[in-house]
Amino acid sequence: MTESGTPTEEIGPPPTHWEADVLLRDGRTAHIRPIRSDDEQLMVEFYARVSDESKYYRFFSPMPKLSERDVRRFTHVDHRERVALVMILGGRMIAVGRFDVVRPSEAEVAFLVEDQHQGRGIGQLLLEHLAQAGRERGVERFVAEVLPDNSRMIQTFRDAGYRVASEYADGVVTLEFPIDPTDTAIGVMHDREHVAESASIHRFFHPESVAIIGASRRQDTIGQLLVRNLVTADFTGRVYVVNPSATAVSGMPAYKSVNEIPDDVDVAIVAVPAEAVTDVVLDCAAKGVHGLIVISSGFAETGEEGRHRQRHLVGLSRSYGLRLIGPNCLGVINTDPGVSVNASLSSVMPARGRAGFFCQSGALGSAILEKVKNRGLGISTFVSAGNRADVSGNDLLQYWEEDEATEVVMMYLESIGNPRKFSRIARRVSMRKPIVAVRSGRTTQGVPMGHTVRQISAPQAAVDAMFRQAGIIQVDTLEDMFDVAQLLAHQPLPRGRRVAIVGNSDALGLLAADAASAVGLLVNRSVALGSDATAEDFEDALDEAIDDPDIDSVIAVYIPPLNVSGDEVANVLAAVGEQSDKPLVSSFLGAEGIPELLRVPDVAGSTAGRGSVPSYPAVEAAVRALALVVEYAVWLRAPDSLPSDPGDVQPAVARQMVQRLLVDRQEEVQLDRDQVTELLASYNIDLWPAVPISSLKEANAAAKRLGWDVVLKATRESVRERPDAQHVWRNIDSTTEMKEAWGTLNGMVPDPADAAFVVQKTAPAGVPVSIRSFEDPLFGPVVSFGISGPIVELLGDWSYRIPPLREHDVAAMVREVKSSPLLFGYRGAEPVDIGSIERLITKVAHLQNDLPEVSALELSLALAGVDGVTVLTAAARLAPVRDPRPDSLVRRLPDVTLTLPG
CATH class of the missing domain: 3.30.470.20 (ATP-grasp fold, B domain)
Structure with missing residues (x-):
């Protein structure tokens, strides 16, 4: 490809937002930034590592090394007519992309990627960022000249989602395409984002080897707890412990650093003092570790010094291609028996279930896992992100969207770093899997120490609307979240709002009916069986309700008489729940969760299978959970209408x-x-049209110009929003009426000189x-x-x-x-x-x-x-x-x- 333009000196710095950390196709990170004049040595070293074939494809001729003039020309740009972006990994340049304006609104674009990093989506990322820079500089179209057998580069342009036109002449393919972001191009970008972010999370949940850095022989220490939890969970991969002052920990050989481990390491769990974490990152980068789970505290949650330390930690990790969960986090759990990894501080290894769980607070995460266990809910995967410095809820949603083991997503959110992206991803995920979320700080808009977010000016109602728009089931408390999740995980979705209530307590039946009406459910059938109802009575009533085409959901209430266990009724509920295509919820013996008696065996090894009947200690809780699921089902069945057309x-x-x-x-x-x-x-x-006026004479002139039948009004907000001050006079059709209106309004407006009067046609x-x-x-x-x-x-x-x-x-x-x-x-x-x-x-x-x-x-x-x-x-x-x-x-x-x- 030819190079246009002559060397120019830099003219001012490039925009700061042209610099960014990015995620490659394989889930690893890199850094994109504008090229600098002091990048000459990096450029020389980069070019020396590029193969002769790649150089030929780039310059259409053998060019084994760059001259000093070439190096200067490539590294000295003006960031306007000549723009170049480089990708940096581990302090080394691994790719460069550039455009040179060749005529107004048109620029020639070119790339060169180091061979060992080709196939990682780098060219596509550079093209995205160059196109955005071009749009900001007034460029409307890119052109590229490519050799016909450079199929990889041709495919990069064609896969970008732009409308590409090609022409072949003189042995060169010329590609032309407008860089206006079409819906197709944006869709392609989002698909690539999904693949990369999902891949970056997959390794955390499916590691083949885990190193615990900071493992300890002493009991009651975090390092010892991490070793014990990982081993007792029956992790199917390899476990390595790193402790520079020990020869063995828990019967396993201890290594002085992660670099001494003879095999590959997928994930490193870091539990060393905060000031030592930087050295650990460098060791892990040299080892080729995929990701870090930083349990260590002492970062942004501690104040300004900790904030600086956290920013350095994240920047350093990303610069070497590492993703990071934490710091100050509880860790990661995957209950899949093929992995069975408990890389966390929680001694509770939850049972296998259908719900994925994301939270931020480490302390709360422990309580949540205990609650999951007590309810018999079970989870598929769990992440506590701590300060959420890198990996966030958006990343987890990208992973769970494709994870077959996860059917329900639960999220406890203390902050949302990118709600616009969160809304976009959540809306797509919600079309396939329900998301149940609790958001702390809804009233105060408060954010915990340690969380990196922009300031927010949107009112609470706007945030709630964003959740509804995305189909997220937003609840007020953790208890509500579990109430809804256990229904979603074990029962089918309702078809509508019509419910039947079947029970052996008139009082509780009335409470259920009142609660249902209060939340918008329609009680089409209420069956009071009486306190002496048998299991057969329950079975007949439940079957009739489920077979009724005018019923969408059934609420069963059972309070046993004295000296009756209720086992027979439980067997009926479980049998009906397993066979029904309509959701069945219960208030059974005041139990909470999925009681043993109401569980259906699951062939996949989960705590409770599909068809298990969730129970609630109060009928109001059962009704509230059902109503929220109904709203989600209604949202799900709404036609996926087209984007609104502005005309x-x-x-x-x-x-x-x-x-x-x-x-x-x-x-x-x-x-x-x-x-x-x-x-x-x-x-x-x-x-x-409105004519500003400041006198009666100007008002008459304006009214005459508008053809009368006009309105005189004050437009200053401080006046027009006051209910005690008249600020408008309508249907004025003569100078006499205008005089009366002018005099009256000037007498009633607190400050006529500041009222900003206008005359408008009625x-x-x-x-x-x-x-x-x-x-x-x-x-x-x-x-x-x-x-x-x-x-x-x-x-x-x-x-x-x-x-x-x-x-x-x-x-x-x-x-x-x-x-x-x-x-x-x-x-x-x-x-x-x-x-x-x-x-x-x-x-x-x-x-x-x-x-x-x-x-x-x-x-x-x-x-x-x-x-x-x-x-x-x-x-x-x-x-x-x-x-x-x-x-x-x-x-x-x-x-x-x-x-x-x-």
Whole structure:
């Protein structure tokens, strides 16, 4: 491939976000950054390791070594017309990709990857990051010249998801493709992300060898506990212990360092003092260890010094290709008998089950495993991520999506580092497997010490909406999570909300019926068998309920009479539960979990098989769990609608306008009305004309220009949101009426000089609605909808969603606010045009999703009538984007340099 351009000096530093840790196809990490002028020696060493064949494919001629001029030309770029990115692993350059602008909006792109690292998806990653850099520099199209037999490189371009056109001439294939991120290209990127992140977690759960670094001979130490837990769990792989001051630990030979171990090591469990962990990372990197489980504390949870130590730990681990769980974590468990690994501090090795579990708190993780054991729930795999410095819940979701042993996902979340990505992945996983989540800090938005997250400005309701949008079953407590998970793990999903209640206690039956009605379930059948009911009576009643086509779920309540064991009824419940295609839940003897009597044997060796009947100590808990599962089943059966269509919009025009207004700006910009009108017009949103006025004379002139039948109103928020201050006068049709309106409003508004009066043409009648959007540092774009007015504001009656939105997301936004009946003919009023509201929400959502520079947009007053929506009042603010959105158009691991809360 030819090289265009001449050597130039660097002109200013490249953007900091061009630097990123990335995950390769095999699950190992590397680092991408812009090339630097001091990379000359790295470039020479890298080129020397590249094979002659790869050099020929790159330069179309034998080029065994680079001249000094070549080295300088490749390493000195201006980061604008000539951009080069390198991939670094273990301090060595292993790949370089670059583009050179050859004509306006078009650049020539090329790659060179060290042979031993080819086939790891490096070219695809470099192409993603170069394309994003190109888009930021105004490049619209890449061209590449490739030799015909360089099939690997040709395939890299074709697999990228772009629309590639090719041409063959003079023995060279020329490929051309626009780098605009199409849905196909984004889908390809997400698929590769899934493969890499799943692969990086697989080795933690399926290691063939584990080294315990910090193993100890002394009892009651963490190092001894880790050895004991791993051995007593009957781990099927090899166990090695590392202790520089011992010759043996627990009867096994001790090695002074991991490098002395004669065999390969997949996973290292680190339990040494925090200040010694860095040396361990370097040893493990030299050994070729895949991943680290850092049990050691003394990191970000301890304060600023610990935060610095944690950032260094993560950066060092990633720079050598290592993934990291922790630090300050409990560890990892896999109950698969083919592995049986307990690489954790928990002495409880849970039984085999169908639920995967992710949590962050180590102390809480121990209690959770004890609870799992007591309930007879069982788990497939377990991870306690501690400070979640590297491996996160997103990584685990990627793994569990394909894991056949995991049918239900449980998550205890103390923070979400990338909720936009979490929402995207969780939505996909939820289509296949239910996710039950508890999120701490829901009220305070608090985050534990040690967790690296961006600040959040979105309200609690927006976070909850994101969970619902992704199909996640969000519960308030750990008890609720187990209640729901045991139902999902052992019973089929319900088809609808209709339930039957069968029991031998009238009082408990009534409690169950009341509880069901309170959570939106429909009680279509209630059978009171009486206290002397036999097992046969229960069997007949349960069979009738399950055979009833108008019943979707059955709740069984059994309180035995005196001196009766209930074993016969338990056998009936278990038999019915095993055969039923409808969920059966029970309150059996006040028991919690999956009692032995209600378990169905499982051929896979799980604690309880499919069809086992979950029991709840209170009927209210049973009903609450069933209702949450019903909501998930309803979400699951909702049509997977297409992404909402904004219609004829011009995002490029809006983007040019935003860039023009933000040139040389470092602070937020408040748009005037004309600028807001221009911005909205690019998304086909018409803002009703308004004329600002400051005197009666100007008001009359404006009204005359608009043709009278106008409105005089104060637009300052401090005035229009006060219920005790009249701020609008409608249907003004003459100078006399304007004089009266002007005098009255000026007398009623607290500060007329600051009221920001305008004159507008009278709009068609309708219900006032409001649509807002803003850019959150953590979530990215957020959109909300509500009925306008101070009372609604006071009650917080808003619906929220995180773009991009699907059609049913938009429809749900309109219908889930409590005041929505006002839109559907409340008290005999004519229903408004709901479709026009949904189209307006869709346009706002696309605008906010397309333009992260829009820090806030508010259509504070829009009248929804029978023939459409009229937008009367709008405001917008712009702000420079200093950091890319958490879930950007390139694959990158979370930035370890982010400021930690606390």
